[in-house]
Amino acid sequence: MLRRMSAAIATRGLRREFAETVAVRDLDLEIEKGSITALVGPNGAGKTTLLRLISGLLEPTSGSVAVEGFEMEKAPREARARLGFLPDHFGIYEDLTPRQFLRYFARAYRWPRLSVESRIVEVLEDVGLSEKIDEPAEGLSRGMKQRLGLARTILHEPPLLLLDEPASGLDPGSRQDLQNLLRRYAARGGTILVSSHILAELEEYCTHVAILDRGRLVHHGSIAAAATQRRRMSLRVHPGPVDAKLLEGRAGVSRAAVRGDALEFEVDGGDEAAAALLRALVAAGVPVVSYAAIDEKIQDRYLALVRSRD
Amino acid sequence: MIDDVCAALPEIPRRAAAECARARLVVSGATVTVLSFCLYLLSTFADERTFNLFTILWVLDAVVLVGLGSARVMASVSDEKRLGTWELQLLTPLSSRELALGKLLGAPLFAVWLFVLLLPWNAMAVARSDVVSAARGLESLVLLIAATFLAWSVSLLVSAYTSSKQGVSDGVKIFMLAPLIPFAASAISLVISPDDRARAIRYLGVDTPPWLFLTVSSVIFGAWALESARARIAVDKLEPLLPWRLPAFILFIELYQCGFGPLGLAVGVIVPCAILVAAAVGEQWGPSEWRRWLERPKRFWSQAPCWIYGLAACAASALVVFALRAYSPIDGSTAAYSLLVLVFVARDLFFLQWMRLRVRRNPELLAFVYIGIAYALPALIIGVLHVPDAAWLALPFLSKGRGVLVNILPGAAQAILVGAALSREVRLLSRAPR
Numbered sequence: 256m257l258r259r260m261s262a263a264i265a266t267r268g269l270r271r272e273f274a275e276t277v278a279v280r281d282l283d284l285e286i287e288k289g290s291i292t293a294l295v296g297p298n299g300a301g302k303t304t305l306l307r308l309i310s311g312l313l314e315p316t317s318g319s320v321a322v323e324g325f326e327m328e329k330a331p332r333e334a335r336a337r338l339g340f341l342p343d344h345f346g347i348y349e350d351l352t353p354r355q356f357l358r359y360f361a362r363a364y365r366w367p368r369l370s371v372e373s374r375i376v377e378v379l380e381d382v383g384l385s386e387k388i389d390e391p392a393e394g395l396s397r398g399m400k401q402r403l404g405l406a407r408t409i410l411h412e413p414p415l416l417l418l419d420e421p422a423s424g425l426d427p428g429s430r431q432d433l434q435n436l437l438r439r440y441a442a443r444g445g446t447i448l449v450s451s452h453i454l455a456e457l458e459e460y461c462t463h464v465a466i467l468d469r470g471r472l473v474h475h476g477s478i479a480a481a482a483t484q485r486r487r488m489s490l491r492v493h494p495g496p497v498d499a500k501l502l503e504g505r506a507g508v509s510r511a512a513v514r515g516d517a518l519e520f521e522v523d524g525g526d527e528a529a530a531a532l533l534r535a536l537v538a539a540g541v542p543v544v545s546y547a548a549i550d551e552k553i554q555d556r557y558l559a560l561v562r563s564r565d
Numbered sequence: 566m567i568d569d570v571c572a573a574l575p576e577i578p579r580r581a582a583a584e585c586a587r588a589r590l591v592v593s594g595a596t597v598t599v600l601s602f603c604l605y606l607l608s609t610f611a612d613e614r615t616f617n618l619f620t621i622l623w624v625l626d627a628v629v630l631v632g633l634g635s636a637r638v639m640a641s642v643s644d645e646k647r648l649g650t651w652e653l654q655l656l657t658p659l660s661s662r663e664l665a666l667g668k669l670l671g672a673p674l675f676a677v678w679l680f681v682l683l684l685p686w687n688a689m690a691v692a693r694s695d696v697v698s699a700a701r702g703l704e705s706l707v708l709l710i711a712a713t714f715l716a717w718s719v720s721l722l723v724s725a726y727t728s729s730k731q732g733v734s735d736g737v738k739i740f741m742l743a744p745l746i747p748f749a750a751s752a753i754s755l756v757i758s759p760d761d762r763a764r765a766i767r768y769l770g771v772d773t774p775p776w777l778f779l780t781v782s783s784v785i786f787g788a789w790a791l792e793s794a795r796a797r798i799a800v801d802k803l804e805p806l807l808p809w810r811l812p813a814f815i816l817f818i819e820l821y822q823c824g825f826g827p828l829g830l831a832v833g834v835i836v837p838c839a840i841l842v843a844a845a846v847g848e849q850w851g852p853s854e855w856r857r858w859l860e861r862p863k864r865f866w867s868q869a870p871c872w873i874y875g876l877a878a879c880a881a882s883a884l885v886v887f888a889l890r891a892y893s894p895i896d897g898s899t900a901a902y903s904l905l906v907l908v909f910v911a912r913d914l915f916f917l918q919w920m921r922l923r924v925r926r927n928p929e930l931l932a933f934v935y936i937g938i939a940y941a942l943p944a945l946i947i948g949v950l951h952v953p954d955a956a957w958l959a960l961p962f963l964s965k966g967r968g969v970l971v972n973i974l975p976g977a978a979q980a981i982l983v984g985a986a987l988s989r990e991v992r993l994l995s996r997a998p999r
Binding site for chain 1: 568571572575576578579582583584645648649650652653654655656657658659660802803804805851852853856857860861864925
């Protein structure tokens with residue numbers, strides 16, 4: 256029943272088919288505890304299906320999922336108790352107030368009876384909905400309902416949060432609040448796997464990125480580590496224009512292309528290799544006037560990977 | 566005690582909060598009280614044979630509990646699937662049993678409230694009646710509660726089978742509710758009848774009071790329906806379970822029918838096979854289900870299609886009926902016919918599965934067209950050629966002059982051929998590249 260406890264999520268050969276379509280294709284993925292992982296990919300890449308498989312809402316065609324060491328197939332109850340999932344589309348009981356809505360889920364998650372009310376107040380404050388605590392949910396705006404959904408997701412303090420487009424329907428201020436909330440959650444040791452199309456926002460608070468394309472995991476790793484493994488650099492020389500042939504035949508250099516008056520390229524080996532390359536260029540008499548690392552965003556990495564597969 | 570129940574089944578306090586607001590309880594309470602008082606007042610002026618308060622109040626009770634209550638239970642899971650809240654419930658660690666019981670007891674809370682309001686007036690009607698004894702009033706109460714349990718359980722079963730994208734079709738609803746109708750009608754007619762109970766029902770050789778027979782039957786069928794609804798919810802919750810429901814129901818139906826006397830052809834053979842075919846059609850077992858089943862040896866038994874278990878149950882039952890034909894009052898030809906029908910049903914089920922693997926669009930419809938032709942064409946040829954003696958070669962007919970095995974042989978050969986074709990398709994499917 257128990258799997259490696261160091262991983263918050265561990266999937267092995269996870270596959271899900273819908274008739275002739277393979278939504279998730281033999282996926283092996285381990286999400287570290289305490290990480291905030293951005294799950295990105297184009298429409299139809301299998302992000303939502305993957306989140307639903309991990310949360311136990313969908314049964315895999317083959318393979319397995321373990322949450323905090325508990326396999327969903329063998330111990331679904333234990334696994335579910337340890338995760339909070341905010342689906343892309345979900346309903347709320349509109350005839351209840353937020354307090355009554357959360358009270359139901361607090362009971363369902365077996366939250367200690369004596370502290371249910373204080374926990375509800377605390378969670379609604381966390382998501383900025385405490386003013387509406389006793390108003391019927393049918394009067395809440397879309398963004399407020401999204402916040403109530405988020406409150407339900409974190410109500411039982413699960414060690415793992417799965418969020419599918421959590422910022423959907425939120426105004427810019429609320430998005431900032433959401434980011435702060437997720438950061439606080441991760442700082443307390445929680446693990447978060449968040450799917451979103453707003454890549455610039457994910458950049459703000461994610462520590463890892465997992466890129467899905469057509470059901471396959473095409474990249475997974477730490478954002479910081481990615482920078483140490485491969486650097487994207489920009490080079491300018493005087494007098495211009497710079498020529499891509501300048502880097503031909505140099506080890507570890509790839510994807511060189513001229514953009515404006517600069518030559519952009521990738522160098523394997525991180526900062527050390529980039530410094531060695533600069534030394535080599537100067538030694539070879541190349542008149543370098545500018546040599547800088549480009550701060551590569553999730554969006555750049557994602558687009559590069561997806562375009563290279565196209 | 567109430568706190569413990571609410572803690573175990575949080576659906577009950579949720580429903581109470583949503584549907585039993587104080588204003589609603591007060592208004593409904595006042596309405597029921599005024600209505601009951603008026604009826605009571607009227608009854609004091611009228612002759613009991615023309616205006617029987619006992620009957621009128623029990624009709625109201627039945628409408629409230631069986632009618633309103635069942636409607637609320639039937640909407641319980643299906644409404645949640647439509648609104649998108651069902652998945653939130655599936656995500657909780659609540660077990661399928663806790664969810665099922667919560668829906669069963671929580672959804673009809675308002676109906677229960679109305680019934681509780683009516684109950685004292687029922688007691689007063691019995692007290693002032695010259696015809697109805699207190700014992701008979703109690704019998705009516707017990708029977709109504711049992712019939713309500715059956716109605717709610719079947720409603721929950723229907724609701725649990727609703728898909729999130731499309732509701733249960735009317736055909737399926739009618740199929741699932743059909744067994745309930747005669748039961749509920751009999752039970753309710755007995756509940757509301759002020760006269761002496763109808764003559765006793767002879768069951769297992771014992772004369773049983775109808776109210777008792779219907780009460781026990783309702784509780785047994787209700788328990789089966791509730792457990793089946795729970796099992797369907799367990800499928801949504803990915804809880805491991807054995808597909809025992811169909812075989813258990815088929816065997817139970819046969820045993821239950823045995824209580825009335827020797828098994829006739831209709832109840833002993835046709836009814837179980839009809840249940841089996843309907844379940845096989847409703848199960849929607851397509852290529853991805855086959856693949857998922859065959860690729861997970863650990864869940865081989867728990868994820869097997871229900872028609873396989875149902876077919877095994879029908880086969881076991883037919884073999885027992887046939888083996889015991891010499892020692893039981895069961896008609897010998899019925900016993901042999903049960904085997905004959907079984908091989909044809911097996912052939913048709915294999916063909917249905919084969920079509921599901923071969924045809925993408927409407928495989929069930931096409932399968933039934935071909936199966937219909939497989940029965941109609943030989944019948945037509947035999948009719949045109951006037952050779953009824955040859956019917957046993959292609960149709961489920963017993964040829965009197967031949968032994969049982971010879972009679973079964975043509976049907977068995979067809980079943981084996983179609984089964985082999987199905988087996989080949991399954992092998993191809995499991996080897997197919999992804």
